[in-house]
Amino acid sequence: MANERKEQLKNQGRLLIRCEDQPGIVSAVSTFLHKNNANIIESNQYSSDPENGTFFLRIEFHLDDLNNKRQELEKQFSEIATTYSMDYRFTYGAERKKAAIFVSQEPHALVELLWEWQNGDLPMDIEVVISNHEIAREMVEALGIPYHYIPANKDIRKEVEAEQVRLMEQYDIDILILARYMQILTPEFVERFENRIINIHHSFLPAFIGARPYERAFHRGVKLIGATSHYVTNDLDEGPIIEQDIERVDHRNSIAELKKIGQQIERRVLARAVKWHLEDRVIVEGNKTIVFQ
Amino acid sequence: MANERKEQLKNQGRLLIRCEDQPGIVSAVSTFLHKNNANIIESNQYSSDPENGTFFLRIEFHLDDLNNKRQELEKQFSEIATTYSMDYRFTYGAERKKAAIFVSQEPHALVELLWEWQNGDLPMDIEVVISNHEIAREMVEALGIPYHYIPANKDIRKEVEAEQVRLMEQYDIDILILARYMQILTPEFVERFENRIINIHHSFLPAFIGARPYERAFHRGVKLIGATSHYVTNDLDEGPIIEQDIERVDHRNSIAELKKIGQQIERRVLARAVKWHLEDRVIVEGNKTIVFQ
Amino acid sequence: MANERKEQLKNQGRLLIRCEDQPGIVSAVSTFLHKNNANIIESNQYSSDPENGTFFLRIEFHLDDLNNKRQELEKQFSEIATTYSMDYRFTYGAERKKAAIFVSQEPHALVELLWEWQNGDLPMDIEVVISNHEIAREMVEALGIPYHYIPANKDIRKEVEAEQVRLMEQYDIDILILARYMQILTPEFVERFENRIINIHHSFLPAFIGARPYERAFHRGVKLIGATSHYVTNDLDEGPIIEQDIERVDHRNSIAELKKIGQQIERRVLARAVKWHLEDRVIVEGNKTIVFQ
Amino acid sequence: MANERKEQLKNQGRLLIRCEDQPGIVSAVSTFLHKNNANIIESNQYSSDPENGTFFLRIEFHLDDLNNKRQELEKQFSEIATTYSMDYRFTYGAERKKAAIFVSQEPHALVELLWEWQNGDLPMDIEVVISNHEIAREMVEALGIPYHYIPANKDIRKEVEAEQVRLMEQYDIDILILARYMQILTPEFVERFENRIINIHHSFLPAFIGARPYERAFHRGVKLIGATSHYVTNDLDEGPIIEQDIERVDHRNSIAELKKIGQQIERRVLARAVKWHLEDRVIVEGNKTIVFQ
Known part of the structure; x- marks a missing residue:
């Protein structure tokens, strides 16, 4: 295939x-x-x-x-x-884009990307996976992809990013996919990879910008929850939106259930956004995208 | 029927x-x-x-x-x-709730309610329609429903609401439906009808709280637009959500088209919320609703 | 507007x-x-x-x-x-298509078309409404549109169609919209208006071809019901599909409720299909359509 | 977790x-x-x-x-x-159901089940995976689950099923999940496991019963494709429906793309149906299901 x-x-x-x-x-x-x-x-x-x-x-x-x-x-x-x-x-078409995937503790979005990639549905070479946790090492290395563990927190952000930039250069990376990578990136890092960092945010933006969106969705009592894939800019969760989707929820759903339902949405929204980016279907214009499906 | x-x-x-x-x-x-x-x-x-x-x-x-x-x-x-x-x-069941519908310049949500009501799908008596415009008089009076034109603006808010309260009392109103009524209500008015005023907001709350949500959705470049029906409280667009729905849009849609698509969503979301309220399926708990469908 | x-x-x-x-x-x-x-x-x-x-x-x-x-x-x-x-x-664009709407006993799809047309969202001239019932006369004539009552049944099909053809010629009709018109058309009639008769079928075709689809959906226990707008051909419910949509249902929904939910779907599916046809966005190729949205 | x-x-x-x-x-x-x-x-x-x-x-x-x-x-x-x-x-709750998963050449539905199961979202013990192909052996055995390769075709159906029944008994199986298992089961086999065999059919039933539904959906020109999870009975694709879902497609989608989109639907529909079954939320009544969500 x-x-x-x-x-x-x-x-x-x-x-x-x-x-x-x-x-x-x-x-x-x-x-x-x-x-x-x-x-x-x-x-x-x-x-x-x-x-x-x-x-x-x-x-x-x-x-x-x-x-x-x-x-x-x-x-x-x-x-x-x-x-x-x-x-x-x-x-x-002959030149596949070289991708780096960043992930933290929740591997569901990474798993989806790996699966779609194995199926031949994401035309990219995954050169490296970078994580501030060890959780996904085994599944990544089993596919022959290098896995770099770089512990991260806000006090060592500069050193962490220096190491990440070095890897991006070493692997000649075209696209950085943040598959639930829960660290803030510095403006220097973001500018270096302008319109080439794709994030999945776990809410229907611009609702619930920032941390803990499912908790806040629960407390606001929304009847639909969503996920948003967007290019990363220096305004948190304000970058150009590539794709969004939602699922219906109700008063019976606990925060844990919202997260679970949300993970399903995150998986498919990120996979679609990455696919369209790889096929050069996404054009950034100002803070919006044109997606030529 | x-x-x-x-x-x-x-x-x-x-x-x-x-x-x-x-x-x-x-x-x-x-x-x-x-x-x-x-x-x-x-x-x-x-x-x-x-x-x-x-x-x-x-x-x-x-x-x-x-x-x-x-x-x-x-x-x-x-x-x-x-x-x-x-x-x-x-x-x-024998006691139908008495409803007042408030509307401004855009009659689409009112039209939907009237149509569902004529079909027997909204078990209420529409006692009166109140508007700060004359636009819907003909269609309302054709159905034998009194239509009260009360010009409104923020300078005469108190007088306007005094007249509205008088009508609510005269008609012994149980539920006030704001079918795109574009005037702010005072805290006194809202408190008087706690959990009995249902509004339709033209965005997927909590995104785009406040005015001109479709314009802002356009400029933010969202890929889905929505509408939210909620009980009115004194925090603008922050009341308990009863129902929400969305439709997919893309970069080609102008603001006018977003409004048009949005009106379709508003119509069905408001009609559902009103129906559930009339059937006593909606329970307000704190700032959330339990909807027993 | x-x-x-x-x-x-x-x-x-x-x-x-x-x-x-x-x-x-x-x-x-x-x-x-x-x-x-x-x-x-x-x-x-x-x-x-x-x-x-x-x-x-x-x-x-x-x-x-x-x-x-x-x-x-x-x-x-x-x-x-x-x-x-x-x-x-x-x-x-200067030449609006001339439309005839056919309807039987259920006016919901007609009502939706009239409303969208009044809003300026359906660029056509509704020249005439034809029905085998009197139910919609009042609302149609109130808009200044001629209403022709032509009683119909299978024994007088030829005479009925002769009268209908005469009206199509008199009004120089470009598009015939069957807004829940429950009479079978003869091959002669269908051929005369090839790819110009748009029907709304009350199921998600090709499921439940033929009569009483909601009853059959109920008895089959489907979890989604739908509606299909298509061009009419001489194979019943087999013509080129223009648009389809669905809503979720469950075991609690009675046949009457399925019909009610279905009517909402029928309304929007037919309105979309008619709009796209009027804008020359629908191309029939074999038994399929290309819809240039 | x-x-x-x-x-x-x-x-x-x-x-x-x-x-x-x-x-x-x-x-x-x-x-x-x-x-x-x-x-x-x-x-x-x-x-x-x-x-x-x-x-x-x-x-x-x-x-x-x-x-x-x-x-x-x-x-x-x-x-x-x-x-x-x-x-x-x-x-x-303390007694987890024992499951056998059957799969043929396309592993996507199996992969989804394994993933949800690893997450703790499917409360079952997967005792065995049975396949008429070797394709999924590695991923199944990596999780410590026995994998039985039983070549199958219609000429040796009885022998194949005898071996399968033996395994069902050996592992004391409560639920059989057909995760795209492309062999017909005999009435004897089906009766033995009445209301305990869950299948995923790759169409929105009752549309496209039988083989090659995506090809037929393509040629019929439908605008939505779907998948259906149901209990297996001796009427092919006629068993009680547990869950269905759909995605929008259009004239541009090739058969291969319909299959790809369809696989995404199949994955989530089967996972939901299995989850509800495991939680005893699905009750079969005649040829329909009551799903207590």
Whole structure:
């Protein structure tokens, strides 16, 4: 299964564009791809405003022998990009993103990611798992993934992050997934990996920002609880939201039961957000995301 | 349909009990009902804590010729109530609650209530509709319901509420439904009708407390929007939640579209909350509700 | 509100294309629109198969003074259409579709359509309501819509349909909405309005095809009930599905309650399906639909 | 976590009753429990019909030193049971049900069960996993659970089932969970374990009974897909439904994607159904279930 998908992805490219909305963009881009014999598999566009808005385009294309044609393709496109003042990026199915997963004491979100990844449903290489606990070592190492135990608390935050940054560099990490990692990150760390750190928050944001959301949901008496996956910024739990989901609860549910139900939501919400990120479907615009599903 | 339901409700009673959790309550109550030839139709119970908690019981029962037996039944029960220090209440299907609906400029929630009420699905008598706009007069009067236009703004709040209280008394109102009534109520007004004012808030509380929730949801970039029906207290949008629901949205939805989608949620959430209140299924405990569905 | 939307739609056109998937289509179409100064507002595409599939494209565009440029635009496009052997169609926001609504004894779906239409959310002209009952006459005529009572049963089907066809012609009807119209239509009638008759079936198809789905759902003990909106074909309840939705139920729900819950689902499912049809978002392909949301 | 729950369950009993609906049952049962110093933790009741219906009661109670009082409790209750002609059963939290899981080539449902079980959320002892494939051996044996590979096909069904029955007896199995086990069972086998075999069917039953439901859902063009957990009877996919759930899909989803989405639904639906069964919340009545949540 996984091998089959890799084969499929080999000649698949994606072109992501952001520019001022103006006439002729789709025409120019699609004509460029056509002339280069690339076949459009999927195309999504969005304009933030019909007048004077920003235009976003994601095109997935197939091109035989893509690997040998990449350089020429990118070179040719740079002219169009200049004409329309585009902010753009090509990515290639053949190049899997390198991921680091951070986890603390609750392994449910990590377990889900590992499972989806084993199934071939998350096209990434998990290079390393980092934790301030030993709890998940066995299951991670059983899959041949290095596990780094880095004890952490707020007094040694700098040293901890220095070690983490070193590992991110060593493994050349593209995406950091916080799968219920319960430590605050410093602004320096967050800026270094802007729009590349995905967190799962255990509430339906912006409700219950901060600590102990299930306790607070219980005491507020909400009838639905949720989870939110978002990019990490320096405003706690205020980063751009990628995905959210909820489940129904009622007065009978204890805090422990809310947590249990919530873990199920967290698992699927984080897995979806990571998948969309890996497929370059998520574009951050200001403090919001465009998700081209 | 409606007549058929009225007939069904004629010999139907409900007994609502709150007391300290202690052994023997269910035994005492069910034995009492059995001795009085009342047949239990539905029974729901909840204890806030297995140890030293508060116990809640709602029993719906059928008793032939109930109307003539009510006094005797209540008299007999008062002894059990004393024994267990119960806070309790009998209500009768034959006695429909008298409702006042308050509305401002957006009639969608009112329309839904009127429609469900015409279908016989909301067992109440709508005695009066009060609005600070004239927009809904025609549809309300067409159904034979008095419509009172009371212009309102914060400078004349006292006079407005004096008139509203007068109408509540005139019509002997049991339940006030704020079907998108966009005026703040004074603490005096709220206290007068404690746990009898049901509001529909146009967000998934506690997210987006206060004004313009759809605008704020848009700018926050949430992926789900919701609505919340709750009892009104003097903490704005902080009263006990009765019901909530959500719908999925995405980056393509404008504020206007969020409002439109939100109106659909508001309609059904308010209608459900009102129905459960009318059937005495909602018990307020502290700032939470127990909803015996 | 409604007037504002009409103004917005005045210079808005849609181009719907179906053809063999082949390189260059998007390039050709977008270049054509660009040269004609049309601005793409929304664009959706789908290919039934990456190899040898059928390609579908829906483009919504804005063009100043569209009404005066339509003829020229269509003329020019016909050349592209010939080159790529396209099956295509232009539609215009200024031209609202003319609708006939058919209803029998249960008016809930009709009520929802009328309400959404009054709000300006369903861009159609309701030319006529046809019913084999008198139940909805008052509410329909109150909105200035002609109401035709045509008693119907299987013995007089031909005469009934002859009268209905006459009305469809008289009012120049584009879309027939069966809002719980409980009569079988003949193959002749269905063929005459191919892919233009939208029905709401009161089950989650293909479960419970045919009569009395709520009764059968009750006896089967399903834990969710649903509704399905579909185009009518000559295979009963087998036409292309446009939209479906469900609600959770349990053992406590009587058949009457399932019907009641189901009506809520039917209302929103039909309203969505009609809206998407009116906006030319639904494309029938074989016995399936592509819905470009 | 798991140990804590076991401790909690030690003095917890459940009493399940089915009898003709008649006055005084709740009074008699609750008085009996009260006299025996048992504290009611949760109580659910249902009557199939207000008149001449069948009455169902599930009471969860706490009684100190329950293990030593069981015999006396059961003996005393037998008198009440005789008086009301009750069909009844006591179960005890201290006695975990013994489970066998059957699986074929797709391990996703098994993985979910193992995970929930490791978390302490499924109070059962998994005695054995049986499969006609070797695919899941490693993960099962890693948890210390015996794995029996029994190749199967329709020609050797009798021999296969003889071996399976032998294992069920050897391990004294209470519940058989078919976690995507793709072999038909004989009537003899099914009867032997009546209402004790739980299956997960990969469609929203009664839609797509039988083989290849995702393919058929794809070709029918449904807009939602689902999964159904039910007790196995000798009518294929017609047994009493315990739980169902759905997810939204659209025209873009391939059969492979429907399967993938469906697996997520299957995982959670089966886990819920098994949990409710283990907690004695599911009562089979005719071909339907009462689920006391």
